[in-house]
Amino acid sequence: MPTSDPEAPVATDFVREAVSEDLASGRFDRVHTRFPPEPNAYLHIGHAKAVWIDYGVAKDFGGRFNLRFDDTNPEKEDQEFVDAIIADMKWLLSADPDVHRHWDGQALFGSDYFDRQYELAQELIKKGLAYVCDLSPDEMREARGTLTRPGVDSPWRNRSVEENLDLFARMRAGEFPDGSKTLRAKIDMASPNLVLRDPVMYRIRRAHHHRQGDAWCVYPTYDWAHGLQDSIEGITHSLCTLEYEIHRPLYDWFLDQLGVFHPRQIEFARLNLTHTVMSKRKFVELVKAGKVSGYDDPRMPTLAGLRRRGYSPEAVREFCRRVGVTKAASVTEMYQLEDCAREDLNRRALRVMAVLDPLRVVITNYDDVKTEWVEAVNNPEDPSAGMRRVPFGPVILIEQDDFREEPPPKYFRLSPGTEVRLRYAYLLRCDEVVKDGEGQVVELRCTVDPATLGANPPDGRKVKATIHWVVADQALEAEARLFDHLFSAPHPEAEDSEPDSGEPGYLKHMNPDSLRVVKALVEPSVAGAAPGSVFQFERVGYFCVDRDSTAEKLVFNRTVTLRDTWAKIEKKLS
């Protein structure tokens, strides 16, 4: 069995089963897949699923993989997207160390086959299987019929081969205005499958193409172009999402009539995620309305957004593995994705201490000129990450939430008269609470037990909580961007259009707290961390350094919080 890694169990899903059968039956003697994005938008997590199916099948069967841009509509496409998609693809597939065995890292372009395609269109005309049609868009829609009513033949359907050849050549030569004529396949206007009711193959559009420039004024439609692109590249398995299922008869028809190499199209269900939206159109609306800062806003489900949020390509790959491959329409819970981030970051993130909501603690029995350094573990999951030293001193900052003047039941942290462990340092007892004029707690006066530095107390007493801290005079001031779900409703798209106002209905479900910007006080060891570096702020969450960081001020994005058992307990109590 030609698997790239014989040790790995071959994943079983209906696509891979079909591919196995094709190899066993001799229908194909190799496997070659492709991912065919249109360069008109940024890639999102749904595309990542498709890429990992397309690429993953090629990899599992020891085959090849192409990235091919489906660039047949110059009015929507742009070089900006080509560049962004290539960058995203390289990032995504870098999760496979063997990627070079299956993908050469290059991009192909459907538009490079325009000449060959034009010739094949002429072949179809010569066979009497395509004709030039003068119907306007409105007339064509009317003649197409409906779901329950058959269409009627175009009055131009029976032009002679010679006339069609001549007209088609003149269409290409630019003799007719935009939209005035089309080349259509002659199939069946009464077909119950609307896709087969004489579909348009070419339309006239004088638009500047991002690669072809102004060389063409006729552009092929998806159905006519896609199968041919696959065929020309020797693709064996053309994997796509379910909405193309009804196009498969047309995909097959073109290839059969032409008698060219015939790939097999197989369709799978696209990815949907709760608490977000997943369409180009909605991305554009969110960006244009200023609801997010751009396509790489860390709250967006784009690959650029996920990357900036702190997701590694490995975490995205694991997510795609977990959601599987089926034909059932589904909506995956966002928690699935978040768990993949936690699992990945737990393994790789360096631990540091940072306080997001500080409360000043003065240690009254600690020599106020003394700074000592305590030893801290960089990553308990990875001993090779080593140790570091963290400064400790007489005035520290702890998290407001780690102190309660009146502790609720089961609260193990600091309160008047109780004792907690300061991570990597001493046991700390709260002796006195200092308040301002409004009664707000502004400072704690505490004492440490000198016998407990990195050791349990000699008398054997236990504390139930360990809290994090930073030294007041050496902490780095940073910005922390705390992200949450973009939408508070799990299924914002369920309520799409708002009849009364012009605003799309799903916007009503946006989470007003999807971004909170706070000041963070971080231990000095993170000074100079490069953008993209990932950390766990102990007991708080996973953070990565944003590209907005400067030498003067670090900016952190919260990728995901840590699981918070106490928050659950407290929620139940209230």
Add this chain to the structure above:
RNA sequence: UGGCGGAUCGUCUAAUGGUAGGACACCGGUUUUUGGUGCCGUAUGUCUAGGUUCGAAUCCUAGUCCGCCAGCCA
């Protein structure tokens, strides 16, 4: 009311006529100088109704519900 496709724990999925299993979420326990991680455990599911069979999630029949299709978008 045309055609195509789909339906298994709350969610995503496995089981291809032979013990309905896993992951996430949830709940409980345990370990822990992160209320993190790890480990253990509880609970929850075959759309419905018939049929075939020693035995059905799986095969058959009828129904129900869901998704997609009427761009010169992809």
